[in-house]
Amino acid sequence: MHASLPEFDMPTDEQVHLAAESFRLLADPTRIKVLWALLQGESSVACLAELAGAAPTAVSQHLAKLRLAGLVKGRREGTFVYYSAADDHVRGLLAQALHHADHLDRDLPVEHAHRP
Numbered sequence: 001m002h003a004s005l006p007e008f009d010m011p012t013d014e015q016v017h018l019a020a021e022s023f024r025l026l027a028d029p030t031r032i033k034v035l036w037a038l039l040q041g042e043s044s045v046a047c048l049a050e051l052a053g054a055a056p057t058a059v060s061q062h063l064a065k066l067r068l069a070g071l072v073k074g075r076r077e078g079t080f081v082y083y084s085a086a087d088d089h090v091r092g093l094l095a096q097a098l099h100h101a102d103h104l105d106r107d108l109p110v111e112h113a114h115r116p
Helices: 013-026 029-040 045-052 056-068 088-105
Strands: 072-077 080-085
Touching (some): 013 029, 013 088, 029 045, 029 056, 029 080, 045 056, 045 080, 056 072
16 A cells, blocks of 8 residues: 555665664663764763763773764774764764654654754
């Protein structure tokens, strides 16, 4: 029935799998804080740990998973690694989720989200 609709479109199984994996990785408050901080600019593990209120070892493990998922990237400078968000898609994903959460928290109607 739906397939006969002219504008009907379904994502591929691979797209669905990758999107679900991204959402799974974002289902952690520390990772959301870390990613949001990285959207403000490049940062080290120590700085991110302070911003997220987490231990540097925990943040390092979160970053490793986020990097494998393609949500963050690292740049080595001597013995330090500086992390940043992978691209603007990460900003859009987090901005939409946080905008939605803000509306739910304040019992506002969820409208079209705007970017911060």
